[in-house]
Amino acid sequence: NLADATRGLEFDLHPDARRLSVGFPPPHHVDWALAALDVLESGGxxxxxxxxxxxxxxxxxxxxxxxxxxxxxxxxxxxxxxxxxxxxxxxxxxxxxxxxxxxxxxxxxxxxxxxxxxxxxxxxxxxx
The missing domain is CATH 3.90.1150.10 (Aspartate Aminotransferase, domain 1)
Structure with a gap:
């Protein structure tokens, strides 16, 4: 929900509805993360x-x-x-x-x- 994620300590929020994001990852992000872990585990x-x-x-x-x-x-x-x-x-x-x-x-x-x-x-x- 930060306008610039590289400047998190300054807390400038997005000017639009994204500022209301509650921080929970959407299901497709969780799916991507789990798929990435599967790939990493398969590589050792x-x-x-x-x-x-x-x-x-x-x-x-x-x-x-x-x-x-x-x-x-x-x-x-x-x-x-x-x-x-x-x-x-x-x-x-x-x-x-x-x-x-x-x-x-x-x-x-x-x-x-x-x-x-x-x-x-x-x-x-x-x-x-």
Whole structure:
């Protein structure tokens, strides 16, 4: 029901009836989610999760000392001078990352669908 889902902390609601959404997912969204889980489980959920974590580790390694402390997860946060501008710039390059308000960082969420080539490109773009 937010006008811009990337700015959830600012709570700008849609100007139309969508602002009245109660948050329950429609049945077809539930069906899609269950179908997606079936696909992930058929590919080996544990293996897919391990792949995502390994890819995130690779991205963190490419970003070097700018990376904020992290555990073994699929999230990689790194320091930038202007987080909101970096999110906009990288969105223009086809990457969906988010800034962490007040932290001076941006964060990428890596999944098993991510490719090494795309993550290498992201790391290259962040060095500019």
């Amino acid at each position: 959920l544990t293996e897919l999760q391990a792949r995502a974590v390994d890819l995130a580790d690779g991205l963190a390694g490419r970003l070097g000392s700018r990376v904020k402390p992290r555990g073994r997860s699929t999230l990689v946060a790194w320091e930038v001078e202007d987080p909101e501008a970096e999110v906009a710039r990288l969105a223009g390059e086809g990457f969906a990352i988010r800034h962490l308000p007040g932290a001076g960082t941006v964060r990428a969420s890596v999944g098993p669908w991510s490719s090494e080539a795309a993550l290498a490109r992201l790391a290259e773009l962040t060095s500019r």
